[in-house]
Amino acid sequence: MKKIADIYINIPVKSIAKPYTYLIPEQFDILTVGCRVLVPFGNRIMEGFIIKIYPDNNSIDTTKLKEIKDIIDTQPWFTPNMYATAKWMADFYMCSLGETMRLFIPGKNSVKIRPIFNINDKEIPLEEWKKLSDKQQALYKYMQAYKDVDLLTLRRSFGSNENFIFDLEKLINKNYITKSYIYHKQAKKIYTDYIILNTLVNDDILATLKRKPAQKKALIYLNEIKEASVTDLKQQHISLTTLKALAQLNYVKIEKKQVLRDSYKNMLVNKAQQRTLTEEQQTAMNTIENSLSQGKNKFLLFGVTGSGKTQIYIEMALKIRALGKQVLILVPEIVLTGQLVMSFKQYFNDDVAVIHSKLSVNERNDTFWRIRTGQVGIVIGARSALFAPFLTLGLVVMDEEHEASYKQDESPRYHSHDVAEKMAQIYDAILLLGSATPSLESFYKAQNGEYTLLTMKERIDNIPMPFIEGVDMREELKHGNRKILSRKLKELISTTLAKKQQLIIMLNRRGFSTFVMCRSCGYVIKCPQCGLPLVYHKQGKLQCHHCDIIEPVPDICPKCSSRYIKFFGSGTEKLEEELSQTFPNARIIRLDRDTTGKKFAHQDILKQFKAGLYDILLGTQMVAKGHDIPNVTGVGIISADSSLNLPDFRASERTFALITQTAGRAGRGSQKGHVILQTYNLEHYAVQYGMQQDYISFYNEELTLRKMLYYPPFCNLIKLIFQNEIEEQAIKIANDFKMDMEKYFSDNDNIQVMGPAPALISKFKDMYRFNLLIKTNDLSIVNKFLRQKNIDINKYITIDINPINTN
DNA sequence: AGCACGCCGACT
């Protein structure tokens, strides 16, 4: 009797967000829950994940079921814990299980499926043949000559214009040509020749090699390490000829072995020196031990920039590795991995795997395999590292836990913070969050005892905190200075350069001018797709920083045809120009998304700056994060306000964090740092406390505001984005829903609906977008209501649980 | 998401 399985199809589409039932053919009886399979779906072959196998098929009508076509895994890819995580994510974020499960496989699909075409065996009668067009006849003749033709080959032979597809379908419909599918695994395994010692090495054997010094040397070397790859041996100056000769003598065996790609393998690092913890670090470790013995295993490590949080992560990782469990280290961006990977490699060497979105599918696949088979114990990576196939998990570290980039901003819109916390629970692992500026939510939890708070106030080696000075840019204007650089900052740059020390200058906008406006009619040139102002870049192009669309700069205003088109606002390119004009002898390098296109470009720039090849590093917030450059004593923050004026309740929090993080770059060596902070909002509390580096006061003031306005951490947020081609329709549907919901929850004061308000990107690809913001103290009842109303499968409504911004 | 199906206007 054939068994039956429930399968989720690997497609990121809400409308098919349900399991489909298939028969398991007898030859695939080994299949279990968590295996990946190929199934017929509609008239295609698709990849699917088995989520359930029925013990018997008595109560199910099997006549309408299709059969599983082929298998991808014989062992389940999804462990029960991976499945539990995916399931929780789908429930919590109200998206399809297929959508969350596919996060866990390397690449979007495990197999590549492509259609191939062949002629049908039966002949075409002459009178039918005559009815075919010339093109159709040509196509048929072509397929008589070649077997298993795919679309790519046809395209090459029949021109790039797609007309042949029409004729092809005609022939398929008449059953002259058949269409079938072939598939192969996405990831290709690579192999290398491996040399394995095949004899006891003793004096007798070595004696036979008396006149063969190279072979003798090779054998002695192999005796020490037993086996090695041919490439590794080549580095030891042992040639393939030598090895082949040894193989002839049967002293060694040559075997093919799979190589697991790892571009971080040959990273050169110094061995870790003697570990000595500071008093604060030791206290933190003791607190962790005590809490663990009381069964508390969630920690918030609140440590100022430069206090040595990384060392705590390492200490904890050492403990967990000693227990044989795996460790996950999350970092906000690939950019930050460089520094942290180095530190971990010093202690763990090749026990470290790195995962991020710039890895090739092949390398990711190999890395996943090393994790899956327990060949590595430390996994460092950005968001996507959450979905590595851990065997066990004893510790989840989240560095810079306040970072907004932990939130995935497209479907499935998960927040790594939530997922990491859930995973820690599922795997029974320790959760360790770290930040110099914790998110309000996390610090609030620490205050309430949900997390154990670990505080480190001192910088390592008693390095003093930098001196921060604010410059009111309104005063600068009054004194006739219309430049980007204030007089004080210019002075700081001069004196720092004179001392042969380095500077970091942050301006959180890339490009040259931030908007282009017609002086005559006031028209601002906007992105045709999303309506945001286009940014002028130096190479003479206009770019949308949201859609990456590039447009030429118009000579005349598109609206009133006047020639008075001017550029306003300043970005990093303009700052670079002003700096090099003001300080012609300074060596300046820029770091922003425009200069970091290639895979390791970012690290290269930082490496060169660190090596002293440049005096000034300028860039967007990228320059604010993580790296430790001892010779930097001066830091300039050009516009602390740009993040302050955003219409979002987290604007103050972000501004405070950005100021603190950037200022923290100054004075990491023995010299005291000096920071100039330019702002138009000098009296704002986020700026003031940022200047004083006083997180606690900022937290208290911000928390009072949050409580008053009923925002997180006092409630949870759900953002609903309503889309429609007709603006009024979008507003009406949103409003109707709002009234519906308010009626349903009329007796519950803790659930509020705000809006509808036009989204920040109010029109995208001809769709108007309006937001509703739901505030609730109970996510689950709102979740239930939304499902009941089928909001979760409505393709014109996007649900964002715990959104990172509200506009 | 694809892909078939089906209903309506343009062209041989």
Next chain:
DNA sequence: GTCGGCGTGCTC
């Protein structure tokens, strides 16, 4: 009368 445009609905 046929071709082909795109809106609608389905996928075990």
